[in-house]
Amino acid sequence: GLRKKEVNVLCLGLDNSGKTTIINQLKPANHPNHLGPLSEEWKHVSQTQAQEIVPTIGFNIEKFKSSSLSFTVFDMSGQSRYRSLWEHYYKESHAIIFVIDSSDKLRMVVAKEELDTFLNHDDIRGKKMPVLFFANKMDLRDAMSSVKVSQMLGLENIKDKPWHICASNAIKGEGLQEGLDWLQDLIK
Ligand code: GTP
Ligand code: MG
Structure with a gap:
């Protein structure tokens, strides 16, 4: 049959890192085929919508399709009071997108703490699910490089998945496709 494989993706990361902005860029409503993703008009629409994004309360569920996969994305709130919700979705997730604000040096240690808590969770440790990191907000002047972010988070220590x-600019949509292509190749 031609039914697309169903994939649950969990989107994690601190509040204000850009999770919802990234998911919004991936949604079909933002990719009207008759305009094409690179047209000036589309960029304008996309940027207007990005500016209107508000902090997520709890979580949102978004669905979109690629050529071979049907994605259900759980866009979690990164605010500390909602982070306890994350673990309830670990078991049913097939892949993780973890978003980091590359310009937020002060909270990089908090991001690492949350990442380590996630990696050591009973439902996650030893599980071979792919984890895609977006070193987001690369457009900001004091943003760290993806190599630096990777070092600060200790990503080289992840051996079980x-x-x-990818460095990304979620407002312009830069870097997102590269990441998604990597994820898709591992899942399909
Ligand atoms: P919570 O829902 O609170 O967990 O936050 P979030 O991770 O969903 O962040 P959100 O997408 O709401 O973005 C937070 C702010 O960062 C918004 O004002 C976005 O416009 C802005 N933002 C997101 N991505 C980028 C980026 O790549 N560059 C810049 N300069 N700003 C960005
Ligand atoms: Mg959000």
Whole structure:
């Protein structure tokens, strides 16, 4: 049959890192085929919508399809009071997108703490699910490089799962496709 494989993706990361902005860029409503993703008009629409994004309360569920996969994305709130919700979705997830604000040096240690808690969770440790990191907000002047972010988070210590890090600018949509291509190749 031609039914697409169903994939649950869990989107994690601190509040204000850009999770919802990234998911919004991936949604079909933002990719009207008749305009094409690179047209000026589309960029304008996309940037307007990005600016209107508000902090997520709890979580949102978004669905979109690629050529071979049907994605259900759980866009979690990164606010500390909601982070306890994350673990309830670990078991049913097939892949993780973990978003980091590359310009937020002060909270990089908090991001590492949350990442380590996630990696050591009973439902996650030893599980071969791919983890895609977006070193987001690369457009900001004081953003760290993806290599630096990777070092600060200790990503080289992740041995039990495939992982990949991409620098991204979620407002312009830059770097997102590269990441998604990597994820898709591992899942399909
Ligand atoms: P929570 O829902 O609170 O967990 O936050 P979030 O991770 O979903 O962040 P959100 O997508 O709401 O983005 C937070 C702010 O960062 C918004 O004002 C976005 O416009 C902005 N933002 C997101 N991505 C980028 C980026 O790549 N560059 C810049 N300069 N700003 C960005
Ligand atoms: Mg959000």
